């Protein structure tokens with residue numbers, strides 16, 4: 696059975712109402728994305744679709760039910776957009792967030808002014824930042840580090856699927872021997888580490904579906920940030936740069952974690968588009 700295009704908008708509207716009632720933050724967007732996914736079209740072409748078959752309608756209903764139980768949208772569609780990339784994601788890996796695109800954008804702009812730069816992305820997860828840099832700065836040599844096996848497997852899958860030159864390394868940012876052969880030779884270190892203070896409240900999508908290792912950062916949220924600072928200080932050449940994402944409540948504490956070591960100059964915090972503190976940059980003294 697094929698329904699009319701009017702019924703497409705009707706079922707999307709009903710789904711959006713169901714998602715809103717379940718507390719989903721962007722119910723219309725997510726209902727449209729799921730409809731587009733089931734129909735195999737970009738969301739922008741939804742108004743042009745004649746209708747859903749009964750099978751498509753049933754599949755859409757299942758997915759809306761899962762989204763209403765707060766499974767992340769990206770786990771249902773299997774992909775997350777990040778700058779110009781579409782990354783494969785699912786259980787075991789952190790879903791890349793739009794705010795991290797700002798840090799990646801700062802990295803791209805900074806690297807565009809360097810000749811053949813060497814970049815290390817710590818805590819790479821799906822590989823989002825490393826892959827965006829590799830795509831947008833072809834002259835860069837890009838390394839990426841991840842400790843967790845499941846996350847590393849998603850990064851390997853994305854590197855292979857996108858065919859971009861990123862060298863993946865399994866490693867712990869707290870290991871003083873991490874990437875020892877690159878010590879003092881790196882131009883830019885990026886990181887979006889786990890930074891949620893232990894015990895803080897997070898949305899169900901995050902609590903139940905992002906890996907714990909991607910979230911929790913110790914009592915003040917900065918345990919891994921401090922390890923990133925030490926690793927970056929070891930890896931960077933004099934004058935090299937570090938860029939580290941943080942929570943909006945950490946716009947003072949993360950710059951202080953860099954400044955108090957005496958290893959950095961020009962420690963600067965950067966706001967997101969809503970004016971909230973989002974990432975810190977610093978230059979190796």
Ligand SMILES: C[S@@+](CC[C@H](N)C(=O)[O-])C[C@H]1O[C@@H](n2cnc3c(N)ncnc32)[C@H](O)[C@@H]1O
Nearest residue numbers: 789791818819820842843867868887889908909
């Ligand atoms: C917030 S996620 C960010 C992932 C990715 N960079 C992004 O922005 O989408 C943090 C990542 O750091 C990894 N991680 C946590 N502790 C680590 C450590 N000590 N060494 C290396 N990776 C670590 C987690 O497994 C997770 O993949």
